[in-house]
Amino acid sequence: MFSKSCEYGLRAVIFIAQQTTKNNMVSLSTISEEINSPQAFTAKVLQQLTRSNIVKSVKGPYGGFTIEDNKMNTKLSEVVSVLDGDAIYTGCGLGLKQCDANSPCPLHFKFVEIRDGLRNMLENTSLLSIAEDMNTDFTILKR
Amino acid sequence: MFSKSCEYGLRAVIFIAQQTTKNNMVSLSTISEEINSPQAFTAKVLQQLTRSNIVKSVKGPYGGFTIEDNKMNTKLSEVVSVLDGDAIYTGCGLGLKQCDANSPCPLHFKFVEIRDGLRNMLENTSLLSIAEDMNTDFTILKR
């Protein structure tokens, strides 16, 4: 479904969001341990998310990553767009460049439903809501 | 969503299915022209589908690819399984190895809905039904 970059990125940003609700700044090494991801590779992914202003990074002692208050309502769809682009929402399931309602592939209308379901889910799920859920329900981010 | 192999494979098998309803055997070169895919690469994909007994290949003059009657009810899910495996149905959206209802990632229950929608769609769509639709509605398989 998603690339490895995107999987690590989502897990990382979710972990950071959850820690942010507890006012914890988290370092790269903590993140990669807690989400069980390759550290150097995760660093690259976090750089992208920092440049996109989804997470905030702080260098130096006691530094790390956090999410600013007004960014806690970032939607998962934004994270996915930054890391994987939006082909998963807009692209044809059969890989055709020009496939739309006017000139559809044989599966177009069936795929549109699936894609819309995914898009709606991601567009309606904010980092804050996931973090809040995690403080209620038991969930995992590694293994 | 799917790999290139799977995209080409689905387009190829759909084209063959449609031609099969018209009793046309189709050659690799015709297929790759009609679905706009790289010929040699498509050959490899078709070999996999032949070995999996989804399509039938006939060598020699007037040979090519066709689908036997009883295979026209093959579901898209079978084609996808052969070419991409079933991670898209069973895998965790965040890439976790062990993620299920008992030990879910924070998005597990949201993802399950999407995945089930996709799986149901693919499991309920046969090659024959697509071919019949194509003989009614105008659809495209290239560009």
Added chain:
DNA sequence: AGATTAAAAGACCTTTTTATCCTTTTTATA
């Protein structure tokens, strides 16, 4: 100021996916 901590940036390596080319095998038919 110097030492230390931590992210940023860039160069590099490995594996997988995508793609091509060439030879071999099979088979219909003239």
Added chain:
DNA sequence: TATAAAAAGGATAAAAAGGTCTTTTAATCT
């Protein structure tokens, strides 16, 4: 039976994805 058509198979190449390592930059704390 020779020829031509067409798929099968193997070797290789190119591109993309996944991943590592080293140096640089910035912040903090003696």
